[in-house]
Amino acid sequence: MEQGLVVTQLDVQPGECVKVKGKISSDAKGFSVNVGKDSGTLMLHFNPRFDCHGDVNTVVCNSKEDGMWGEEDRKADFPFQHGDKVEICISFDAAEVKVKVPEVEFEFPNRLGMEKIQYLAVEGDFKVKAIKFS
Numbered sequence: 001m002e003q004g005l006v007v008t009q010l011d012v013q014p015g016e017c018v019k020v021k022g023k024i025s026s027d028a029k030g031f032s033v034n035v036g037k038d039s040g041t042l043m044l045h046f047n048p049r050f051d052c053h054g055d056v057n058t059v060v061c062n063s064k065e066d067g068m069w070g071e072e073d074r075k076a077d078f079p080f081q082h083g084d085k086v087e088i089c090i091s092f093d094a095a096e097v098k099v100k101v102p103e104v105e106f107e108f109p110n111r112l113g114m115e116k117i118q119y120l121a122v123e124g125d126f127k128v129k130a131i132k133f134s
């Protein structure tokens with residue numbers, strides 16, 4: 001499986017924002033944006049699925065602790081289309097993680113009580129154009 005973009009050694013604090021700009025492939029099956037401590041400890045696995053893992057047009061969110069997935073959270077909104085250029089903004093506080101995309105804001109609990117984001121990885125059918133920390 002082709003490795004996507006990975007950024008480590010980050011120090012993103014509560015209230016700050018991780019912005020990922022990119023393009024969804026025209027034949028995308030799915031992609032994920034992952035933030036946390038490292039690949040095995042994720043505050044958030046944000047996984048829009050066009051058609052994969054048994055889901056169609058569904059955003060699946062989850063956490064991962066010591067390499068073990070938590071309970072999946074399937075969202076009602078699916079504001080993505082093949083070929084879209086999107087900007088995904090992720091921010092967090094002690095209680096929750098927020099994922100802002102055009103017209104929709106997703107929320108997910110900060111299950112692990114993480115106090116900073118040190119790791120960002122983008123995987124799947126998404127071409128990263130820019131990353132901004134603000």
Ligand SMILES: C=CCO[C@@H]1O[C@H](CO)[C@@H](O[C@@H]2O[C@H](CO)[C@H](O)[C@H](OCc3cn(-c4n[nH]c(N)n4)nn3)[C@H]2O)[C@H](O)[C@H]1NC(C)=O
Pocket residue numbers: 001002003004032045047053054060061062069072123124125
């Ligand atoms: C129904 C019985 C079994 O349940 C299924 O179990 C699957 C395996 O755990 C679940 O899929 C995983 O769900 C995880 C989030 O909870 C992750 O999305 C996991 O994929 C991780 C992944 C994908 N990728 C990746 N995709 N494309 C590329 N380049 N890399 N890298 N890591 C998926 O393989 C899948 O979401 C889950 N489905 C349900 C309905 O629960």
